Amino acid sequence: MSDEMEPDQTILETRGLGKRFSIGTRFSKEGRRVVHAVDNVSLAVRRGETLGLVGESGCGKSTLARCLVRLYDITDGRLLFDGNDITSQSLAELRPLRRRLQMVFQDPSASLNPRRRAGDLVAEPLRVHTRLGAAGIRGRVAELFELVGLLPDHVVRYPHEFSGGQRQRVGIARAIALNPDLVVLDEPVSALDVSVQAQIVNLLADLQEKLKLTYVFIAHDLSVVRQVSNRIAVMYLGSIVEEGPSEEVFSAPAHPYSQALISAVPLVETTPGGRRKRIILTGDVPSPLDPPAGCRFHPRCPVAQARCRVERPALIEHRAGRKVACHFPVADGSARP
């Protein structure tokens, strides 16, 4: 992407975005407490690209996804869609934007109403947002079913009559029904059988090309994320620790956490002895209720120094197009001492 510096290429932007949840009541033992599920996230999604968001469970990636489509109210920072500040717009004000900003969820059997037929489910956004008549809706639904690889007679089926892969196709048809600009996909393939995942990954790539969609793709499966993303952002404990072109981040991660995460993925090794060096992290992800001081990764970091315990590193550009939040980023290519 050579024109990445043009400001109008950015379709979605967050500036210091944060989401706090308060838990407990004043009657509970610890009193009311605040969890920073997402903390100071600044991201720019460019038109037509796929931004992959990776991280372990509890790192805040799903919360961030929900903030991006305003399913959660944002507590800190700003959210801009196509240049408009939509951080605190009312639901009525958001409505015209909703059709341009859609979401696909992880588990299609939980996100589709079991008592409604697939055709109705896909027609619903059309009824809400367009002035199409019954025939027009029927025509558009048929078109969408074909687009996502479902058969015309599938419109009368209920969600439980589909296989997992087909159900996710219904979920995708629903999300693209209104010709959105941006689709946020929260773990769209992780509930599917391995042999079906590749079909859905390919379908998403085809749709992106045909409909000029922009994706924010969230998954914990790193190889799937690498396959679909142009750029990736790695999250740890609510914040982004590294961001950059996906090929580069995967081949030469700069943050010790990204490095450990990528090295932990079990791979099919056909050549015996060709095993990679694995970095095993000690301890568990700390509770976001009580995050460590300084760099939030320092208690598990294999190369933490005194400075990391007191000073929190900011996400800064350390090389062209690559950002990292680390005082001592890994020099590319070379192994750590």
Next chain:
Amino acid sequence: MMLSVRDLRVSFRTDDGLVRAIDGVSFDLEGGEILGVVGESGSGKTVSLLAVMGLITDPNAVIEGSIRYKGRELVGLPARELRRLRGSEIAMIFQDPMTALTPVYTIGWQIAEQIRAHRKIGKAAALERVEELLAEVNFPNPREAMSRYPHQLSGGMRQRAVIAMALSCNPALLVADEPTTALDVTVQAGILDLVRKLRATHNSAVVFITHDMGVVSELADRVMVMYAGRIVERGSRAELFSDPLHPYTRALLGSIPPLSGEKPRRLPAIPGSPPSLLRLPPGCAFAPRCPVRYEPCDAARPALPGGNHAAACFRVAQA
């Protein structure tokens, strides 16, 4: 031979007719060996291992064939005898550790109870052993962890506590059903190390069920690939991954996106989805999705030939 399964068939009577979940599964396992069982949902990998454990209690289940553990037939063994084996000689770890732990007792209490159920040992001695076990599965502070309730532990710690419980009586055979599927990769790496360590220190045999080819390739000595209730391919890890025979194994390996090197423009996907066990095709169950299917595939089910590396496929037999 530690475990020898011959022609195991498990069926369930349902309103829609007899469902054959497992159809003629045979395999052997030696002490100190790790067998990886790979398959998708509905392939029968879990049911076959539940049968080995004698944990299929559904009155509508019909179990046929033979399961011999150290020469002793397990099919038809009275529940009391089976219970004596389970926990002491054969241990199991499940996908979701929360279902294997009771929420109302501490971790230490639960593991000590498990030890005392199988051994004549005092309470204090049992608790001492619990502390040892928790240290063995890398709890940073085992004494403190003993007084914790399951909900106070993270997912990875819970799974390690369940593993500690499984190891408490030094089982000769450990059956692990997708033990790392619910965990993050960084935690998974630690659990896989633990399984390897267990094999090294106790010479236990391990059956490891997973859908993740990467995990199998890191851990298993031998691999069994299942599809629609049957074994479609078996072989040593090296054989299976460097020279996969069955079209299903090949397609499955091909559809995993690479983590390094050239990115394919499109993933080589397998069309369709796994068949329903109620409506299996008459011939090979994989035929409707198979890229190299020809006439014989629709007529009969290919058998799995003997030998170390073999696949149940007419094309392979022909070659």
